Amino acid sequence: MSPGGANSPRPRPQGGVRLAARPDAGAAGHDPPTEAALTTTLLATDGLTVRFGGHVAVDAVTCAFRAGELTAIVGPNGAGKTTYFNLISGQIAASAGRVSLMGEDITRLSVAERCRRGLGRAFQLTNLFPDLTVLENVRLVIQARERKGFGLLSTAASHSGITTAAEAVLDRVRLADRAGSKVSELSHGNQRKLEVAMLIALDPRVYMFDEPTAGMSVDEAPVVLDLIAELKHDSDRTILLVEHKMDVIRTLADRIIVLHNGALAADGPPAEVMASDVVQEAYMGKALEDV
Ligand SMILES: Nc1ncnc2c1ncn2[C@@H]1O[C@H](COP(=O)(O)OP(=O)(O)OP(=O)(O)O)[C@@H](O)[C@H]1O
Ligand SMILES: [Mg+2]
Numbered sequence: 171m172s173p174g175g176a177n178s179p180r181p182r183p184q185g186g187v188r189l190a191a192r193p194d195a196g197a198a199g200h201d202p203p204t205e206a207a208l209t210t211t212l213l214a215t216d217g218l219t220v221r222f223g224g225h226v227a228v229d230a231v232t233c234a235f236r237a238g239e240l241t242a243i244v245g246p247n248g249a250g251k252t253t254y255f256n257l258i259s260g261q262i263a264a265s266a267g268r269v270s271l272m273g274e275d276i277t278r279l280s281v282a283e284r285c286r287r288g289l290g291r292a293f294q295l296t297n298l299f300p301d302l303t304v305l306e307n308v309r310l311v312i313q314a315r316e317r318k319g320f321g322l323l324s325t326a327a328s329h330s331g332i333t334t335a336a337e338a339v340l341d342r343v344r345l346a347d348r349a350g351s352k353v354s355e356l357s358h359g360n361q362r363k364l365e366v367a368m369l370i371a372l373d374p375r376v377y378m379f380d381e382p383t384a385g386m387s388v389d390e391a392p393v394v395l396d397l398i399a400e401l402k403h404d405s406d407r408t409i410l411l412v413e414h415k416m417d418v419i420r421t422l423a424d425r426i427i428v429l430h431n432g433a434l435a436a437d438g439p440p441a442e443v444m445a446s447d448v449v450q451e452a453y454m455g456k457a458l459e460d461v
Contacts, residue, residue, distance in 0.1 A: 210236045212408045213289070213376045217267035218257055227253045229432035230267065235376070238405035240398075242423035242440070243412045250432035251412045255380050258410075259291040260284045271376065290374025292365050292382060300354040304345060304364055307353060308336040311371040336371065343367040344393050359390035366394050370401075377401060377409045383418070398422060420444075 214234040220227050228250045235241055243251050256262045258269055260281040268277045276284050285291075298307055312332050340346045343363045348356060356364065366382060379398065383391035399422060401409060413419055419426065419440060426443040428436040436443055444450065 210238070212237050212272055213258065213410075214270045215254075215258065215267065216270070218254070218264055218269060219266040220253060220257055220262060221265045227432050228257055228429075231429070231432075231434045232267075233427060233434060233437065235408045235410060237408055238402075239424045240402050240409040240411060240422055242419045242426045243410060243429060244414070244419065244426060245429035245435070249429040251429055252380055253432075254429065255291065255378055255410070255412065259289060259378065261291075285372070285374075288375035289378070290369050290372050290376055291378045292369045292380065298353050298361075298364065298368070301352055303350050303352055304340065304356070304367075305333070305336055305349040307364065308339055308367055308371050309333060311368050312336055312339075315372060339367050339371045342370065343397060359386045362386055363390065363394060366397060370397070375407055377407060379410070380412045381414065382411070383415075395422070416444075 211234045214232075216232050218231045219229055231254060243254070245251055253262070257264050260276075260279060260283075264277055268275055270276060271284065271287055271289055274287070276287065276289070279287075299310070302310075309332050312335050316332070337346065337349065340349055343366055345360060345363050345367060348360055353361065353364065362382065362385065366379075369377060369379075377398075382394050382398065386394065395418060398409065398411065401407065402422070411419075411422065413422075423440045426436070426438065426440050427434060428443065436446065438446075
């Protein structure tokens with residue numbers, strides 16, 4: 171169970187951790203991004219909010235994600251992390267606020283259009299074709315990417331060129347030996363690796379991973395985590411990672427943001443966010459270690 175129920179206290183500012191403006195300050199209370207940030211900001215949300223009936227699941231979240239940075243998004247169960255992702259990727263519509271990708275307002279665009287512009291949310295099983303093979307699923311993503319004209323292969327790229335590219339991706343996620351298997355025949359861990367493979371095949375500017383190793387065995391999880399670490403080396407991309415496991419965050423994150431009751435509660439370098447007594451107590455101690 172999460173320690174961060176609805177009655178948990180909101181953390182107060184401490185040390186070097188910047189605690190976010192209260193959402194009830196409204197969008198007008200947010201500082202505009204600096205010029206320096208604008209040059210490297212790939213993704214930004216401004217006052218992003220969604221209400222389900224009377225419940226505010228994401229509450230005026232203003233945050234910018236820069237190129238070359240891996241941001242871990244943490245918070246207790248039900249804090250709004252997945253819903254925040256759904257708003258960014260377009261799976262659900264915002265009640266208020268804005269999402270921008272490379273400076274363009276994408277708030278009203280479809281999931282497919284956001285994807286075409288470089289927003290990459292890890293595929294989920296529901297996005298896969300269970301009766302097609304692993305290789306065929308990855309090929310479909312590469313084909314779609316090439317048709318949209320932002321891939322590397324020329325239009326003359328043959329069937330075999332796309333197959334070779336798909337095989338290379340499967341190799342990276344250690345799924346080459348399952349290339350001919352139907353998705354429905356894969357183990358849970360391999361299905362999750364395939365989700366990551368599909369995202370890599372899409373080649374987005376913004377990678378979004380929501381608990382990418384959930385349900386994976388201790389043998390399988392490092393493959394996915396190593397891949398995410400590799401993706402970090404690309405300074406043109408930004409990575410958003412929802413993760414509960416403290417050791418994973420310590421290893422990978424350049425920055426941590428904390429969501430609590432849908433609102434941005436803290437934002438800062440990992441060491442500072444983790445060392446903050448209030449954040450430690452409210453979120454990290456139990457919320458992360460228990461999982
Ligand atoms: N479609 C929906 N309709 C109504 N309420 C929703 C909907 N989606 C999410 N919620 C509610 O919004 C809140 C945030 O849920 P969300 O799944 O984003 O949390 P989370 O931080 O991802 O939690 P976890 O760590 O358990 O994955 C929860 O109270 C949830 O019940
Ligand atoms: Mg979630």
